[in-house]
Amino acid sequence: MSFLKYENNILKFEGVAISEIAKGRTTPFYCYSQNTLIDNFNKFANSVASFDSTVCFSLKSNSNLTLLKTLEKLGAGADVVSEWEMRKALKAGISAKNIVFSGIGKTDKDIQFAINNDCFQINVESIDELNRINEIAASIGKVQKIGIRINPDIKADTHKKISTGSLEDKFGVSIEDTHKIFQNRANYSSLKISSIAFHIGSNIKELNPFENTFSLIGDLAKKINSETSIIDTIDVGGGLSPQKRNFTFEEYAKLIHKYFDLEGIKFIFEPGRLISADAGILVSKVLYIKNITGKKFIIIDAGMNDMIRPALYDANHEVLPEINNDEFEEINTDIVGPICESSDVFINIKRFNKIKIGEYVVLKDVGAYGSTMSSNYNARPLIEELLISGSEITTIRKRQTFEDFISNEV
Numbered sequence: 001m002s003f004l005k006y007e008n009n010i011l012k013f014e015g016v017a018i019s020e021i022a023k024g025r026t027t028p029f030y031c032y033s034q035n036t037l038i039d040n041f042n043k044f045a046n047s048v049a050s051f052d053s054t055v056c057f058s059l060k061s062n063s064n065l066t067l068l069k070t071l072e073k074l075g076a077g078a079d080v081v082s083e084w085e086m087r088k089a090l091k092a093g094i095s096a097k098n099i100v101f102s103g104i105g106k107t108d109k110d111i112q113f114a115i116n117n118d119c120f121q122i123n124v125e126s127i128d129e130l131n132r133i134n135e136i137a138a139s140i141g142k143v144q145k146i147g148i149r150i151n152p153d154i155k156a157d158t159h160k161k162i163s164t165g166s167l168e169d170k171f172g173v174s175i176e177d178t179h180k181i182f183q184n185r186a187n188y189s190s191l192k193i194s195s196i197a198f199h200i201g202s203n204i205k206e207l208n209p210f211e212n213t214f215s216l217i218g219d220l221a222k223k224i225n226s227e228t229s230i231i232d233t234i235d236v237g238g239g240l241s242p243q244k245r246n247f248t249f250e251e252y253a254k255l256i257h258k259y260f261d262l263e264g265i266k267f268i269f270e271p272g273r274l275i276s277a278d279a280g281i282l283v284s285k286v287l288y289i290k291n292i293t294g295k296k297f298i299i300i301d302a303g304m305n306d307m308i309r310p311a312l313y314d315a316n317h318e319v320l321p322e323i324n325n326d327e328f329e330e331i332n333t334d335i336v337g338p339i340c341e342s343s344d345v346f347i348n349i350k351r352f353n354k355i356k357i358g359e360y361v362v363l364k365d366v367g368a369y370g371s372t373m374s375s376n377y378n379a380r381p382l383i384e385e386l387l388i389s390g391s392e393i394t395t396i397r398k399r400q401t402f403e404d405f406i407s408n409e410v
């Protein structure tokens with residue numbers, strides 16, 4: 001069910017007109033639908049409820065504290081990749097027992113923070129990192145549970161910049177090295193190496209890459225467990241596309257039943273985009289409109305610093321006018337931001353509603369990798385974030401002020 005729709009040609013989010021949400025506020029801003037977030041989480045969590053499992057929401061997709069608190073109440077754990085992400089998860093009330101720490105370049109501080117705060121599992125991406133975590137755990141005097149992130153060398157059908165599971169990508173440890181690590185695990189006296197993890201990429205629309213990976217890693221897990229019975233946790237990562245996905249959650253869950261021994265195994269799921277993407281919109285205002293040699297530019301007040309995915313990944317985010325006036329212009333049009341970069345283009349379209357300066361437009365499906373990837377480029381502030389739940393609208397992150405922006409500079 002979509003909470004973003006036209007009613008009598010007026011675009012509404014959770015039943016409230018965009019112009020009403022924007023009244024008295026500075027654009028651009030993000031707005032998240034609480035009901036979409038809850039629906040998305042519950043649908044996925046229910047589909048994997050037959051497993052002994054934790055759904056660890058991936059904070060890199062969206063780490064707003066209010067959204068995290070909402071997810072925590074639904075039973076979510078967290079997938080984090082930095083000390084501050086872990087701090088945010090803890091602050092939102094997510095128990096360290098439900099936090100998995102991933103990432104290929106953890107610093108000593110990250111590792112110390114994770115171990116000191118009883119992080120459920122640290123996923124390791126190289127043998128050097130394994131050695132370092134062993135040393136740090138020894139110096140702290142704790143035994144840390146470890147997952148080995150395997151690079152299965154499987155290509156996901158996604159943009160090359162969000163593919164992570166092939167040997168051309170920097171992520172994970174080879175299958176060969178994984179075997180060696182499990183064979184030599186007695187050398188790591190401050191680690192409990194008892195899990196394998198993988199994540200083959202993001203925005204994956206086909207079941208095939210998951211099936212190939214589950215088959216490969218299911219066999220590996222069975223082989224390791226036939227020798228030692230050590231693996232007690234399998235972290236299958238995230239990556240499921242929320243849109244135009246050619247498989248159901250039930251088909252995905254069936255594959256886990258098919259390829260893994262479930263006896264005594266806990267599963268971790270790390271969805272990000274699936275939960276948060278369509279919960280978020282970016283509301284922006286038209287600043288200027290100009291025509292140059294047959295091409296039209298609609299210049300809006302949101303820029304690539306607020307939402308970088310189109311510039312970085314060629315991501316396609318539909319842009320909707322606040323009023324669907326049924327009057328269209330058939331002209332090659334770029335909807336662009338104000339940033340001094342030619343790549344600051346949100347979308348190119350051949351047909352768009354007649355729109356006027358001062359009207360609002362909405363970028364769809366930006367609740368994932370939107371705000372978390374935003375920056376101060378061109379000395380622009382980090383923008384406001386709102387939560388909408390029915391008619392209730394709350395500011396859940398204030399717009400950055402100039403004083404905030406320069407406070408650490410000398």
Ligand SMILES: Cc1ncc(COP(=O)(O)O)c(C=O)c1O
Binds near residue numbers: 202
């Ligand atoms: C290790 C890991 N887990 C989970 C995710 C979340 O991916 P997605 O938002 O596609 O579900 C990512 C994203 O890159 C990741 O690197």
